[in-house]
Amino acid sequence: MAGRLDDRQAIRTMTDGVADLATMPTLRADLRGISKRFGATQALDDVSLTLVPGEIHGLVGENGAGKSTLVKILAGIHQPDNGTIALDGEPVEIAGPAQARALGIAVVHQEPRLFPDLTVAENVFIGHAPSGRLGTIDWSATRRSAARLFDQLDVQFDVGAPVRGLSMADQQLIEIAKSLSVDARVLILDEPTASLSAHEVERLFAIVRRLRDRGVAVLFVSHRLDEVFALCDRATVFRDGRHVVTTSTGELTTADLVRHMVGRAVSLFPKVETPIGELLLEVEGLTRAGEFRDISFSVRRGEIVGLAGLVGAGRTEVARVLFGIDRRDGGEIRLGGHAVSFATPSEAMDAGIAYLPEDRHQEGLVLDFSIAQNVTLPILPRLFPRLLVRASTERRVADEYTRQFDVRMTGVDQIVGALSGGNQQKVVLAKWLASKPRVLILDEPTRGIDIGAKVEVHRIISELAASGLGIVLISSDLPEVLAMSDRILVLHEGRLTAEIPRARATEERVMFAATGNLEPVAAGDQTSGAADV
Amino acid sequence: MSDVVHGPSVAGARSGRSWLGVLARWETLLVVAIAGLVVLGTLLSPFFLTPGNFSNLIAALMEVAIMALPMTLIIVAGEIDLSVESMAGLASSLIGFLWAAGVPLTAAIPLVLVVGALGGLLNGLLVARGRLPSLVVTLGTLALFRGLALIVLGPRGVSNFPPEFTALGFGYVPGTLIPWPFVIFLSLALVLGVVLHRTWIGRQIYAIGRNTGAARYSGVRVIRIRTALFVLSGLIAALAGIILTSRLSSARADAGAGMTLTVVTVVLLGGVNIFGGSGTIPGVALAVIAVAVMQNALRLASVTVEVQSIALGLLLILSVVIPNFAHQAKSAIDRVRGGRPPPADSVRRGEATTG
Numbered sequence: 014m015a016g017r018l019d020d021r022q023a024i025r026t027m028t029d030g031v032a033d034l035a036t037m038p039t040l041r042a043d044l045r046g047i048s049k050r051f052g053a054t055q056a057l058d059d060v061s062l063t064l065v066p067g068e069i070h071g072l073v074g075e076n077g078a079g080k081s082t083l084v085k086i087l088a089g090i091h092q093p094d095n096g097t098i099a100l101d102g103e104p105v106e107i108a109g110p111a112q113a114r115a116l117g118i119a120v121v122h123q124e125p126r127l128f129p130d131l132t133v134a135e136n137v138f139i140g141h142a143p144s145g146r147l148g149t150i151d152w153s154a155t156r157r158s159a160a161r162l163f164d165q166l167d168v169q170f171d172v173g174a175p176v177r178g179l180s181m182a183d184q185q186l187i188e189i190a191k192s193l194s195v196d197a198r199v200l201i202l203d204e205p206t207a208s209l210s211a212h213e214v215e216r217l218f219a220i221v222r223r224l225r226d227r228g229v230a231v232l233f234v235s236h237r238l239d240e241v242f243a244l245c246d247r248a249t250v251f252r253d254g255r256h257v258v259t260t261s262t263g264e265l266t267t268a269d270l271v272r273h274m275v276g277r278a279v280s281l282f283p284k285v286e287t288p289i290g291e292l293l294l295e296v297e298g299l300t301r302a303g304e305f306r307d308i309s310f311s312v313r314r315g316e317i318v319g320l321a322g323l324v325g326a327g328r329t330e331v332a333r334v335l336f337g338i339d340r341r342d343g344g345e346i347r348l349g350g351h352a353v354s355f356a357t358p359s360e361a362m363d364a365g366i367a368y369l370p371e372d373r374h375q376e377g378l379v380l381d382f383s384i385a386q387n388v389t390l391p392i393l394p395r396l397f398p399r400l401l402v403r404a405s406t407e408r409r410v411a412d413e414y415t416r417q418f419d420v421r422m423t424g425v426d427q428i429v430g431a432l433s434g435g436n437q438q439k440v441v442l443a444k445w446l447a448s449k450p451r452v453l454i455l456d457e458p459t460r461g462i463d464i465g466a467k468v469e470v471h472r473i474i475s476e477l478a479a480s481g482l483g484i485v486l487i488s489s490d491l492p493e494v495l496a497m498s499d500r501i502l503v504l505h506e507g508r509l510t511a512e513i514p515r516a517r518a519t520e521e522r523v524m525f526a527a528t529g530n531l532e533p534v535a536a537g538d539q540t541s542g543a544a545d546v
Numbered sequence: 547m548s549d550v551v552h553g554p555s556v557a558g559a560r561s562g563r564s565w566l567g568v569l570a571r572w573e574t575l576l577v578v579a580i581a582g583l584v585v586l587g588t589l590l591s592p593f594f595l596t597p598g599n600f601s602n603l604i605a606a607l608m609e610v611a612i613m614a615l616p617m618t619l620i621i622v623a624g625e626i627d628l629s630v631e632s633m634a635g636l637a638s639s640l641i642g643f644l645w646a647a648g649v650p651l652t653a654a655i656p657l658v659l660v661v662g663a664l665g666g667l668l669n670g671l672l673v674a675r676g677r678l679p680s681l682v683v684t685l686g687t688l689a690l691f692r693g694l695a696l697i698v699l700g701p702r703g704v705s706n707f708p709p710e711f712t713a714l715g716f717g718y719v720p721g722t723l724i725p726w727p728f729v730i731f732l733s734l735a736l737v738l739g740v741v742l743h744r745t746w747i748g749r750q751i752y753a754i755g756r757n758t759g760a761a762r763y764s765g766v767r768v769i770r771i772r773t774a775l776f777v778l779s780g781l782i783a784a785l786a787g788i789i790l791t792s793r794l795s796s797a798r799a800d801a802g803a804g805m806t807l808t809v810v811t812v813v814l815l816g817g818v819n820i821f822g823g824s825g826t827i828p829g830v831a832l833a834v835i836a837v838a839v840m841q842n843a844l845r846l847a848s849v850t851v852e853v854q855s856i857a858l859g860l861l862l863i864l865s866v867v868i869p870n871f872a873h874q875a876k877s878a879i880d881r882v883r884g885g886r887p888p889p890a891d892s893v894r895r896g897e898a899t900t901g
Contacts, residue, residue, distance in 0.1 A: 336763075338762070338763070357765070357767060358762065358763060358764070358765045359765035359766075359767060361765075362765045368763065370763050372759075375757070375759045375760065376759045376760055376762075376763045377760060377763070378757070378760055379753050379756045379757045379760050379761070380756075380757070381756060381823075382752075382753065382756065386749065390749070390750075390753055390760075390761070390764040390765075390766070391764040391765045393746035393749060393750065394746060396746075397745075397746050400745040400746065400747065401744050401745055402744060402745060402746050402748075402749060444764070448765075
């Protein structure tokens with residue numbers, strides 16, 4: 014423990030720029046003057062960063078700030094144009110991913126990159142499976158080692174099962190096990206919590222702290238500022254490819270951090286109070302075998318109803334039934350007082366329901382279609398009843414809806430895949446708004462987008478409610494649900510465990526219901542570092 | 547690691563702005579290839595450039611060309627239909643059987659077309675509703691339809707068709723050397739080209755081929771469209787079988803055997819991405835001409851049938867390999883010229899690895 018305090022002392026000294034060589038611990042990684050240019054874009058401009066063994070270093074910044082480029086340089090995917098990298102005092106060149114791995118640099122990516130048809134154990138040990146006597150892969154040793162890694166992570170996994178069908182959260186945990194399996198000196202977590210529920214985030218943090226205490230240097234890239242405060246010892250802010258500040262997280266407030274990131278002061282969660290109108294959507298006793306049971310709730314005009322719960326609680330499954338993707342086994346859905354039943358999403362759309370899906374890339378957008386083509390995809394039959402598509406009409410509609418959301422683009426003919434995550438999400442919002450829905454279901458609308466875009470998405474959601482839409486907001490980001498919702502419904506293992514009005518909603522109350530408890534037992538000292546400004 | 551999307555872009559809308567873009571377009575390469583083959587053919591034989599020869603070389607490929615049109619739509623939607631050659635055979639058997647049994651052709655032809663549509667419906671339901679891979683389903687019906695054809699007609703051939711019927715496949719538009727099947731092909735190409743490139747149904751077909759999930763969540767009726775495409779394919783394969791019967795003046799159970807290879811080659815040579823999501827009807831039409839010219843040149847050069855088959859196989863592979871290389875070269879040029887790096891999220895989840 015004493016050693017850790019010394020380290021922290023040393024870190025602070027370095028932060029002050031008066032590094033005393035005698036007390037300075039060896040730098041695990043020392044990046045100096047790194048620059049990287051892609052064509053006309055200066056992705057990184059003379060940035061420096063140090064990682065110390067036994068520290069968790071937060072790296073924050075908006076999309077396009079250069080975080081990913083730096084991660085990719087450390088992972089060996091890109092080579093810097095200028096600058097030097099030293100690991101434990103030795104200058105290194107990271108020529109490729111294999112070399113990064115050999116140097117002990119492990120990266121856990123935001124989007125799990127696994128082989129869906131291989132088993133969990135095979136994915137963990139891909140490329141470095143324990144070999145048997147003849148140089149063949151020792152499968153039972155592979156399975157045993159994988160099981161041991163998951164034990165360390167404190168999770169139960171059938172390591173012999175294929176990865177296909179596992180949730181994003183589970184796949185993420187496999188990625189982490191994979192990095193553990195190579196005994197990393199430097200562990201880079203690139204937005205690892207984007208698809209994890211609060212409970213899983215806690216578990217991940219416990220694991221990361223344990224790794225830190227073992228002397229691993231951890232670089233934690235995240236959009237979630239509360240997590241940076243909860244987990245990191247130091248934090249570095251990048252903006253527009255430049256280094257803005259590196260400081261101990263103790264000396265920083267959320268407001269400071271946001272100001273550093275966006276270069277201006279912003280207020281999170283700008284919810285506008287809206288008068289709540291007549292009933293729009295009523296759900297009664299909705300059931301789908303094996304997924305959820307007896308769900309009843311209602312949504313009114315102008316109301317934002319939060320749907321909270323752990324990953325796998327059945328929130329997305331309920332939305333899928335409401336949008337006509339899956340069929341219900343029981344219960345009733347009424348829209349504007351009339352019982353409805355949808356066999357396909359297009360029927361749900363015609364009735365006035367829109368659903369912004371959880372997975373932007375697989376379900377939300379056709380990435381290599383243009384912005385205009387994406388925006389009009391759901392409304393083509395409505396827009397062009399005589400079958401022929403008119404490009405001018407299409408552009409006009411796309412222009413109209415994207416302009417509302419201030420999408421940063423060269424024009425509506427730009428390919429969606431070239432936009433940043435936040436702007437892509439705004440295109441998805443524009444696309445669903447163009448279908449003129451009455452009820453809008455948003456499934457993790459701010460996942461994986463930067464803080465500036467997140468604030469804008471929140472503003473948009475609030476404005477949409479004010480314009481008379483009924484909104485169902487599914488989110489694993491608890492501060493977001495609390496701040497945006499007029500009412501919060503909590504699901505636990507497919508059942509509704511609580512309905513909490515805005516005035517009474519607290520993180521503890523929601524978490525208690527989400528873990529299957531009906532009322533908080535003792536609020537106590539459990540207030541976590543919510544990113545309230 | 548990047549998304550493998552090559553070949554021409556959606557409706558050719560994206561490329562074609564700069565001269566480099568025009569040059570890099572697959573259709574342009576095809577035109578150049580055709581010109582090269584024509585020059586080669588002219589050197590090989592003085593008869594090559596005569597209208598009669600051209601008329602023949604086109605007519606010989608029309609069944610393939612007609613079947614390639616719905617195949618284009620199916621491959622753009624990310625599926626494939628291998629059963630078309632057997633459906634053509636079944637159609638030929640049925641028309642022969644019905645004619646031999648005394649059914650007038652005016653009743654037999656619509657009946658055969660209905661059978662074609664029903665066979666396509668079977669494929670479509672198994673693929674779209676049953677969620678089975680089309681490669682396997684249509685490999686199954688490839689054997690099934692051929693088996694039915696053999697049961698219907700047996701080993702015999704029927705060849706006493708009336709001249710009005712054989713004129714359909716064999717005759718020319720009066721006063722010209724344009725074969726009737728070519729007129730049928732052009733009309734179909736025009737209709738399906740408009741559907742694919744100008745209507746929202748076409749847009750939805752591209753969306754299904756590029757990202758089925760996003761298409762479905764956007765209200766595209768994926769099952770309905772997929773089923774309809776297979777019905778269309780079966781129907782048109784039956785039509786091709788009728789034309790083939792007419793052109794050869796003979797109905798046989800083994801009609802069309804081996805044609806699927808050529809159909810798929812023509813479609814891929816036309817720049818359609820085997821993984822779905824891109825390709826154009828004009829590109830496929832050009833590929834029809836290119837293959838016709840090539841086969842004719844090889845024939846005039848007295849190349850044996852076996853070697854011709856090798857050439858066709860190589861062409862099939864090349865038409866998949868070349869666009870892939872072209873795509874890589876293009877990304878390399880883009881990188882050098884500047885612009886954003888390819889977005890990290892263009893990596894499809896589940897298909898990629900840390901390498």
